[in-house]
Amino acid sequence: MSRLLALAAETPARGHRPWPRGEVDAAGWTAAGEALAAGSFELLGLWGERDAVHMALREPQADVIAVLTLACPHGEHPSIGRMHPPAIRLERAAQDLHGLRAVGLPDRRPWLDHGRWRRDSVGEAEEASSEAAAGYPFLPVEGESLHQIPVGPVHAGIIEPGHFRFTAQGETVVRLEQRLGYVHKGVEALMVGADAARMVALAGRISGDATVAHALAAARAVEAASAAEVPARGHWLRALMAEIERVANHLGDIGAICNDAAFALMQAHCSALREQALRAAHSAFGHRMMRDCVVVGGVAAEPASGGLDAVRALVALVRARFPALVELYDETASLQDRTVGTGVVGEALVRQFAAGGFVGRASGRGFDARRDSPYPPYDALGVEVPIRAEGDVDARVWIRIREVEASLALLDRLIDELPGGPSRVAVPARGGEGMALVESFRGDVLAWVRLGAGGRVERCHLRDPSWFQWPLLEAAIEGNIVADFPLCNKSFNCSYSGHDL
16 A cells, blocks of 8 residues: 555545545644655645635555544644755645644745735634734844845735746845735635535635636535536536647647747737637637536536537637747747846756646756546546746746647547537535546646535645646746846746635
């Protein structure tokens, strides 16, 4: 038995699907943290509730996933972050949302709490913390000829808020420190007490550009908890939506990265192709972002008349125009000068944070939930996962390019081999616990839910891939010039809203 499964098997929880959940004591919790620090486990998520803390883990060598739970009757638990830095922000968030104290946590500053809450995000009556109300103490800096540059939270473009505190020596960035949480919406609190349909609808609003992926993760978690079987056609239509979403976002990102390198021509062409992807989504599923199209038990409706033809036309259009844009990117010296060697993240750091998506794959970590934790229909289709080793802005662009090409091939198959039959099944309203891991265009999305006897949400948690990518942006910009930050930032394209929940 794997080490992770052995920990989960000490006191197993019943009815947790498809992976096991086990209750551990403080020693078992600490042992899991030590395995994370040693690189034997990967952290998929860490979240809390009033009297317990949960941690989702993956053991790559054994290809095993499990959830560990530690009871916190006194509101505290041994810190995982003191051994494994990727857990620090997650433990700070659990502290803000549930009052759970991580003993030994090296950074106890509030994370999501900006000192303006009267109730926390899961509805427990709490005054705003005095720490948060007193202002956020950024890390001190010392050294000759250093100066600080504050950017945000309000930015020049129409984007979400986030604060970036640069410490620079001349034009060279010595340190970047982020301050997020400005768009915390209390989504998980809204889900508590809701029925499964409402939960999935809210999940699709966590990060609008990944509405399909988040809704799919939530729906699959509910279906796992309910032991429901979605019809094959429902799975394939969901994947069709997910691949359209992936193509649209990658096209938009490629253009935006080039625009931040002062090459607006690429953005114009990529934006035009992205617009066609959004129009194809509207033609097929009635909404440009395909919001509320993934529902518990399958999909909300069959593709509209001519919708699949619109998707075929999109695939043909992108195939015809995209290669010339790729060539233009690759052969434009001014672009290469800005992207090659800029914003490098090393493989060791990416593996430590278990960063997914184009951030991880550009630095040598090839995890893709569609292939490595497969779910229908990808378990039958197979997925090509491109990997680069350079870890720079250029590598993150090339991963997007190759993923667009791979998604076009998948779209062809999804349409050509689309099964018949129903696309939705009624899901019984019953209790249980379920978890899902779904690949969004950014990386893996985690969803966990506990349903009561009537099928209503007792507790849930959703983790956007940005949680493990935002910290790496701080590392990527170090040693680069301040003017390259927009380029690095866009090459990551982390979600503020998905992170802040």
